[in-house]
Amino acid sequence: MVSTDSAALAGLRAAALDIAGRGWKVFPCRPGTKAAYWHSLPDCAGAGVCTGGHVTPEQLATADPGRVAAKWSEGPLWNIAVFPGPSGLFLLDCDQPKPGHKGEHDPDGWTQLRALAAERGGPLPDTWTVETPTGGRHLLYTAPPGCRLRSTVKHIGSNIDTRGWGGYALAPGSLLPEGGYGLLDDSDPAVLPGWLVQVAVERAPTAVSGRNEKPVAAPDAYTAAAVRGEIDRVCAAQPGTRNKVLSTAAYALGQLVGARLLEEAYARAELRGAVAAWNTPDSAAKDDGVIDTALRAGAANPRRVTPRSSPSRAA
Template sequence: MAGRGWAVFPIMPGRKWPPAWHTKDNCAGRGPCAAGHVTPESLATTDPEVIARVWSRAPYNVAVFPGKSGLHVVDCDVRKPDEPAGPDGWAELQELAARRGGPLPDTWTTTTPSTGRQLWFQTPPGCRLASTVKHIAGHVDTRGWGGYALAPGSVRADGAYELFDDTDPTQLAAWLVQANVERAPTAVSGRREKAVAAPDAYISAAVRGEVDRVVSARSGTRNRVLSTAAYALGQLVGAGLLDETYARTELRAAVATWNTPDSWVKDDGVIDTAMRAGADNPRRAKPRSGTRRAA
């Protein structure tokens, strides 16, 4: 693993979890923390001398910290025996790929003792993706910054982690980046809870106008154009004229046409910040009553 440039950390033989680790608040400042508080993720290493010295002491399991290694791992779990019948994580991920337009590319893949599978991808340049739990699907977790995955050869009491596909890790697809960073719809209350009546055509035209401006934005202007569009749609959301989830989906689809997945995390932050600012300053203008016919 370290030979691939992947940062590793020892896990006690037969176990899945790292040793209990203290927090910064109760750090004693001794041992590895003598020069300041550290975490297993910060201690994970690719140094062959350190690795040889540590693993000579015991047949430790190998934890890979994906974020530090430029990786993102998609962990597909199986359904538990007490769960009702339904798709497992692998089936859910395939369904998600089909719905998002996929594809789900071949990549370096391992299997877990519970017969689940973990897909290892390269993180696109500029992306810093956190770990998630049941975020992109009910039985799919992801391992990025703040998380780790056990490497093939690691053993638990119920079985071993094994290599399933030795294809070199491919870059995380744009639709998977997007699924990882999407936020759940924000709950609203008070004046935003009840939508104000307005013709669908009026709102649709407003959304389409902003989305078209984002799609056609030239490099160097995109951040400003996206912020302006998100603010305008946020004003409609704040006025109860537009569904927030729909607005976000349309803006993210527009950003996807730029084909710049390395900036999607930043772009999603722009959408979130600008929409919230717009919602705090809701638009009160209504469409004119009646329509005009062309002469």
């Protein structure tokens, strides 16, 4: 059983305030767990802050020191979830292989990440890093301006997850039965290198991307706004409507692909990231099939776009 002594409570409060003091948004997790202290959509009573519709911990996460101090002074030993997306950050979760899971016979996530950096010829700068109780590490980077990166699971490596929009990670000071999260490197978060932005959005069939993969270009402002609208719609889809919403969103993005305004790999990665936010791994294969089918159908019926005059962009 997790202790509730005053020293541990003070330590967690100080840790939560330190995170919030950096401008990063936090939310309490149940003592000794990774579970956010909040109700799920099916259990939402539509009252309080949810009167106008169900809200999520990501929407409620805060960096306000007064609110953080009050919450972490209440008594339970709330663990600390930090939400990278609304904090302007992106987190790489380099895990240890887990028996019985994909990647159990592969190198650990940190080794995979360094190998990927060497293959891509990109830098892997020192950044704010947390050590997990199981020997993994979380590397926190600043997301490039205007870059909205979604959370992924085993997308860039069999033992590497990412946490952006739609995800969170436990912060230093948090406690699990197997141990605590500790700060390994207190460097300021470095800007996420361009090669990592690319690998986070492209479709990678293996842990380390192949040589024949083509770089994925970021969409222009018009297309990016359209993508954000569809992705936000998928993320907010409620059980019972998700298949239809995902299909129509993938079809709409497929039309942009057909019009050569959007790369298919980028669209697929964004849609997969949105689906990951549902936390329904049992339907992952079915959801992938919906994405592929609807993207192809949309691409076969390209969207007609009338170009609007705009100032030329600087080189």
